Amino acid sequence: MQSKIIQAIKKGKTFLIVSHYHPDGDALGSTLALGLALKKLKKNVVMYNRDAVPFNLQFLPQVQQLTTELPKQKFDYAIMVDCAQPKRISTEFATAVAAGQFEKILCIDHHLLDQKAGDIDWIDPKAASTGCVIWNLLKKLKLHNSKEIANLIYCTLTVDTGSFRYSNTTPGVFKLAAELLERGADPWFVAMNLEETNPVQRYQLLALSLKSLQLLCDGQYASMDVSQVMLKAVGAHDGLSDDFANYPRSIAGVEVSALFREMDDGKIKVSLRSKLKVDVSRLAKQFGGGGHKHAAGCVMPMALEEAKRRIKNALATVL
Numbered sequence: 584m585q586s587k588i589i590q591a592i593k594k595g596k597t598f599l600i601v602s603h604y605h606p607d608g609d610a611l612g613s614t615l616a617l618g619l620a621l622k623k624l625k626k627n628v629v630m631y632n633r634d635a636v637p638f639n640l641q642f643l644p645q646v647q648q649l650t651t652e653l654p655k656q657k658f659d660y661a662i663m664v665d666c667a668q669p670k671r672i673s674t675e676f677a678t679a680v681a682a683g684q685f686e687k688i689l690c691i692d693h694h695l696l697d698q699k700a701g702d703i704d705w706i707d708p709k710a711a712s713t714g715c716v717i718w719n720l721l722k723k724l725k726l727h728n729s730k731e732i733a734n735l736i737y738c739t740l741t742v743d744t745g746s747f748r749y750s751n752t753t754p755g756v757f758k759l760a761a762e763l764l765e766r767g768a769d770p771w772f773v774a775m776n777l778e779e780t781n782p783v784q785r786y787q788l789l790a791l792s793l794k795s796l797q798l799l800c801d802g803q804y805a806s807m808d809v810s811q812v813m814l815k816a817v818g819a820h821d822g823l824s825d826d827f828a829n830y831p832r833s834i835a836g837v838e839v840s841a842l843f844r845e846m847d848d849g850k851i852k853v854s855l856r857s858k859l860k861v862d863v864s865r866l867a868k869q870f871g872g873g874g875h876k877h878a879a880g881c882v883m884p885m886a887l888e889e890a891k892r893r894i895k896n897a898l899a900t901v902l
């Protein structure tokens with residue numbers, strides 16, 4: 584389907600590029616890289632995300648070109664990147680799709696799909712990030728000669744491989760990283776902005792959250808909480824605890840970790856992590872969630888203590 588996507592890009596005049604809400608570095612890096620490249624082809628491009636840019640992605644080149652307002656005009660193509668479901672982009676977007684605001688829907692992604700997403704899909708489950716798929720596309724279109732685009736794709740790669748640490752870090756990933764550096768990507772610029780621009784409230788929140796640390800199941804399971812009380816105490820928002828689930832997992836002997844976050848609607852958002860053998864996506868599915876083998880999540884509509892009890896009980900049978 585690659586050639587069909589290329590044809591569509593050559594033919595179309597107006598494009599809306601979108602990705603999932605609560606965007607990460609792959610979602611926004613891919614949106615911007617593709618959007619900037621299409622602008623070089625003199626296309627009329629709007630880049631949309633429902634949510635504001637997180638603090639650690641505000642350095643992305645041309646990030647100010649993103650809009651949180653879905654335009655009302657008609658487009659030849661809407662391109663979904665790093666996401667295959669209109670409702671995961673926004674309710675407004677799903678409504679616009681249903682209302683026929685776009686001539687055709689394209690989807691470029693690296694998550695395995697069980698059904699068609701758009702009219703034309705380019706899905707590469709072997710790609711470490713959606714940005715890698717976009718880079719291949721831009722190379723075919725000869726639009727990859729740009730330092731800004733190299734930095735954007737490098738960011739998608741850093742984020743989705745956990746800084747070249749996860750099991751998707753293949754020889755191809757390092758080859759691609761080398762290629763991006765040759766095109767002007769700057770690893771320290773990207774890493775410094777991604778990881779060393781934390782608001783102090785994040786650490787104040789971590790200090791409170793660490794007090795809730797519990798080791799269970801003979802030390803193989805560790806959990807931590809972030810409650811509304813903690814958030815209010817330091818004046819932080821829930822987004823600042825996004826990767827707290829990695830802390831309990833990093834304890835020696837721990838196989839599974841969970842972070843329980845109390846949302847402002849009272850529901851509990853659970854982030855699950857595993858080190859080696861346990862598939863936490865299965866656990867998450869039992870509670871209506873999903874994800875990957877080593878990182879998954881679910882939302883539980885109940886009190887914090889009840890959610891913790893249920894996850895612990897479910898885990899006790901697999902550990």
Ligand SMILES: [Mn+2]
Binds near residue numbers: 609665693712713743
């Ligand atoms: Mn991704």
